[in-house]
Amino acid sequence: xxxxxxxxxxxxxxxxxxxxxxxxxxxxxxxxxxxxxxxxxxxxxxxxxxxxxxxxxxxxxxxxxxxxxxxxxxxxxxxxxxxxxxxxxxxxxxxxxxxxxxxxxxxxxxxxxxxxxxxxxxxxxxxxxxxxxxxxxxxxxxxxxxxxxxxxxxxxxxxxxxxxxxxxxxxxxxxxx
Ligand code: CO
Numbered sequence: 001x002x003x004x005x006x007x008x009x010x011x012x013x014x015x016x017x018x019x020x021x022x023x024x025x026x027x028x029x030x031x032x033x034x035x036x037x038x039x040x041x042x043x044x045x046x047x048x049x050x051x052x053x054x055x056x057x058x059x060x061x062x063x064x065x066x067x068x069x070x071x072x073x074x075x076x077x078x079x080x081x082x083x084x085x086x087x088x089x090x091x092x093x094x095x096x097x098x099x100x101x102x103x104x105x106x107x108x109x110x111x112x113x114x115x116x117x118x119x120x121x122x123x124x125x126x127x128x129x130x131x132x133x134x135x136x137x138x139x140x141x142x143x144x145x146x147x148x149x150x151x152x153x154x155x156x157x158x159x160x161x162x163x164x165x166x167x168x169x170x171x172x173x174x175x176x177x
Pocket of ligand 1: 090091092093133134137
């Protein structure tokens, strides 16, 4: 496995429509393994192939409701949505920018796994948001174009303070064990 460079907004890879994956071979597996390592290293919750410069329909989504399991989605399609959520969203390719984006609360996806087998997977909350965000990348759509508004520096500081508190609480729980 190897880390791949994450391209940033302004790189034309991020605005292109990705092509279907047709070969479920060792090159695809290497790409997915590298993307997994890159996602973990970057502390992200999702990564799309165009973010590492590969214009193919492949994404990773971290299922934060399920032990941070990383789901590989090849040629994914959203087949069902329900409800609505509105909240802050960011992207590894748009560092330092957060925007308020409306997404469905529940999303069901149909996709192929790394060997080409079709399966369905669903998620709610952050996982549903992540399915939408990553699949958008495959159409060349970045979250900031969907954002109702971009957070101010003060709001971003509040958001990161809230995240720090959460991490602290997790640490406390661990200490008690
Ligand atoms: Co993104």
